[in-house]
Each structure stands twice: as structure tokens, then as C-alpha cells.
Amino acid sequence: MVKGRQGERVRLYVRGTVLGYKRSKSNQYPSTSLIQIEGVNTKEEVTWYQGKRLAYVYKAKVKTNGSHYRCIWGKVSRPHGNSGVVRAKFKSNLPPKSMGDKVRVFMYPSNI
Amino acid sequence: MAPRKTPVVSRNPQLIRGVGKYSRSKMYHKRGLWAIKAKNGGVFPKHDPKPKAASTAEKVSKFYPADDIKVPLPNKRKAKPTKLRASITPGTVLIILAGRFKGKRVVFLKQLTSGLLLVTGPFKVNGVPLRRVNQAYVIGTSTKVDISGVNVDKFDDKYFAKAAEKKNKKGEGEFFEADKEEKNELPQDKKDDQKTVDAALIKSIEAVPDLKSYLAARFSLKAGMKPHELVF
Numbered sequence: 001m002v003k004g005r006q007g008e009r010v011r012l013y014v015r016g017t018v019l020g021y022k023r024s025k026s027n028q029y030p031s032t033s034l035i036q037i038e039g040v041n042t043k044e045e046v047t048w049y050q051g052k053r054l055a056y057v058y059k060a061k062v063k064t065n066g067s068h069y070r071c072i073w074g075k076v077s078r079p080h081g082n083s084g085v086v087r088a089k090f091k092s093n094l095p096p097k098s099m100g101d102k103v104r105v106f107m108y109p110s111n112i
Numbered sequence: 113m114a115p116r117k118t119p120v121v122s123r124n125p126q127l128i129r130g131v132g133k134y135s136r137s138k139m140y141h142k143r144g145l146w147a148i149k150a151k152n153g154g155v156f157p158k159h160d161p162k163p164k165a166a167s168t169a170e171k172v173s174k175f176y177p178a179d180d181i182k183v184p185l186p187n188k189r190k191a192k193p194t195k196l197r198a199s200i201t202p203g204t205v206l207i208i209l210a211g212r213f214k215g216k217r218v219v220f221l222k223q224l225t226s227g228l229l230l231v232t233g234p235f236k237v238n239g240v241p242l243r244r245v246n247q248a249y250v251i252g253t254s255t256k257v258d259i260s261g262v263n264v265d266k267f268d269d270k271y272f273a274k275a276a277e278k279k280n281k282k283g284e285g286e287f288f289e290a291d292k293e294e295k296n297e298l299p300q301d302k303k304d305d306q307k308t309v310d311a312a313l314i315k316s317i318e319a320v321p322d323l324k325s326y327l328a329a330r331f332s333l334k335a336g337m338k339p340h341e342l343v344f
Contacts, residue, residue: 008215008330008332009332010214010215010330010331010332011332011334012209012210012214012215012331012332012333013333014338014339039338039340039341040338040340045340045341049340106210107209107251107339108209108210109248109249110209110248110249110250110251111197112197112199112251112252112344
């Protein structure tokens with residue numbers, strides 16, 4: 001996260017929102033999160049994003065590794081439903097406070 | 113054995129696995145073994161065994177383990193470099209997606225034996241030196257640069273290996289001295305390699321209008337851009 005110099009700010013990720021965990025009406029399964037990717041509205045559009053890496057970036061009070069920012073990495077695994085929502089698995093489960101927060105959907109591992 | 117000129121064909125068709133159509137005596141006649149015998153005077157032709165090369169007297173070792181040790185099967189697999197995507201050919205402009213140079217547009221030179229892609233900025237244009245990049249972290253665009261004037265044969269994975277650090281003997285005094293004072297200066301011959309590769313490239317880049325500023329600019333996603341709909 002720390003940049004040595006003031007470089008250009010390039011965004012090479014697509015913004016996404018954490019909607020919550022995979023769930024049925026009264027049970028939720030926190031190992032898989034649901035992500036809404038900006039601009040993706042159908043199941044067919046999701047196939048481009050399958051396998052792409054995700055990062056949930058958050059801030060903490062204590063500095064670890066020289067930075068206040070921390071990150072949980074994950075991957076887009078499959079579409080969820082017909083309208084472009086996506087299931088994702090993270091290295092460790094997303095914390096409940098992440099619901100509604102932004103997530104970064106990177107364009108790698110790339111296939112184009 | 114000398115290789116056979118005709119493939120081996122069985123004259124005994126299988127009825128089911130393990131059961132041939134013809135009996136032993138019928139096969140004797142079919143194969144013409146009676147004719148081979150007749151040609152050789154009533155007996156099958158015999159070949160004297162080839163003389164064995166005199167084996168050197170093996171020294172028997174005094175110690176060997178009580179139980180037999182299992183020897184693992186030999187592994188003869190050779191790793192091939194990763195398959196190069198069809199969109200990536202020498203001279204293609206690539207967009208680097210991650211790392212220090214993310215967003216930079218860069219020229220692809222060749223694929224190394226390890227599977228990594230050899231890439232250069234060129235350095236004068238956008239500050240990316242001769243570098244290796246993994247195919248998964250790269251987008252291949254449809255823009256191509258003419259790369260015929262560039263000779264990349266001398267670059268391989270060993271060129272990019274870290275220089276072996278000389279081992280300092282650990283003395284007490286040295287812990288307190290600033291050990292890593294000398295900054296890692298890039299050796300002059302690597303700088304010269306960069307210049308020679310870039311010289312030919314920059315000529316072909318300047319031949320195309322706007323290509324130089326295109327390579328100098330970084331790629332970024334803007335509002336409303338959807339990567340799954342973009343054509344690179």
C-alpha cells in the first residue's frame with residue numbers, strides 16, 4: 001500500500017461491494033461471501049471475472065508491517081444467481097463488518 | 113535389435129480376450145514354421161549367443177542395510193514453458209497489471225525457457241527496464257511494434273539471477289557496522305544491454321505516430337469502464 005513516491009494513481013481493479021455471506025433464509029455460511037461487481041449484471045458477464053483475485057482492504061489502529069492498512073485476499077469463484085452477483089472465497093473469512101464495504105476485483109490472473 | 117521394416121501383425125484373430133481363433137497346430141502351419149524347418153534341414157535355426165563382454169570384477173561392499181531399501185521410480189519429466197496466449201506475439205504491446213510497473217504499457221520481446229515473458233519499456237520511454245513478467249499478470253493488446261531490428265538471443269533466465277552475495281565471516285564488530293552500506297549498483301554491461309535493445313526499438317516506435325506517447329502513458333480504469341466489455 002505504501003508508495004515510495006507520489007506516482008500516478010492508476011486503478012487497475014474493478015470496484016465491488018460485499019453484500020453478505022452465502023445464506024438461506026435463516027442460516028448463513030460465512031466461508032463464502034457474495035460480491036456485487038460494478039457494471040456486471042448478468043451471469044454471462046461473470047465468466048470473464050471467474051478466477052480473478054479479490055482484495056478486501058481495511059484500516060486498523062495498530063501498524064503491521066509498517067502500515068495501517070491490511071488486506072484479505074480472495075478469488076471470484078462462481079456466479080450467484082442470474083444477475084451478476086458473484087460468490088467469492090477469501091483466504092480467511094470476511095469479517096461481518098465488511099458487509100456493504102468496497103472490495104477490489106483485480107484483472108489478474110489474466111486471460112486476454 | 114534392428115528396427116522392423118513391417119509392423120508385427122498377428123495371424124491369429126482374437127475371439128475374445130485371451131482366446132484365439134486358431135489352435136496351436138493350425139498356427140504352426142499358418143506361420144510357415146514347417147517351411148523354415150525344411151529350409152534348415154529339419155530343425156529350427158539356432159543362433160549362437162553373442163559373446164558377453166568380460167565383466168569387471170565387482171568389489172563387494174562390506175556394509176549393506178539389513179532390509180532392502182525401496183528405490184523410487186526415476187522421474188524423467190521435463191517441464192515445458194507455459195503456453196503463450198495467441199494474443200501475445202513478439203512485438204506486442206502488453207499492459208502490466210500488478211507490481212511496481214502496474215498500468216505501464218510495455219513491449220514484449222520473447223518468452224524465456226522458464227515461461228516468463230521478457231519485456232522492455234523501452235526504458236527511455238516509460239522507465240521499464242529489461243524485465244521478466246509472468247503471463248498471468250499481463251494483458252495482450254492488439255498493438256504491435258516492429259521488433260525485427262532487435263537481437264534478444266543473449267537474454268535468458270540466468271541473466272536475471274541475483275548476483276551471488278559474498279559471504280562475510282561473522283565477526284562481532286561487523287554486526288554493529290553498517291553492513292549493507294554499498295547500494296546495489298546496476299552493472300554497466302546491463303545498462304549497455306538496455307541501450308542496445310532500446311535503440312532499435314525506439315526507431316521503430318517513432319515511425320508510428322503517437323505510439324511513443326501511448327507507451328509513455330499508463331493504463332487506468334476510469335468511471336464506467338467495464339473490463340469484460342473492453343476490447344484490448
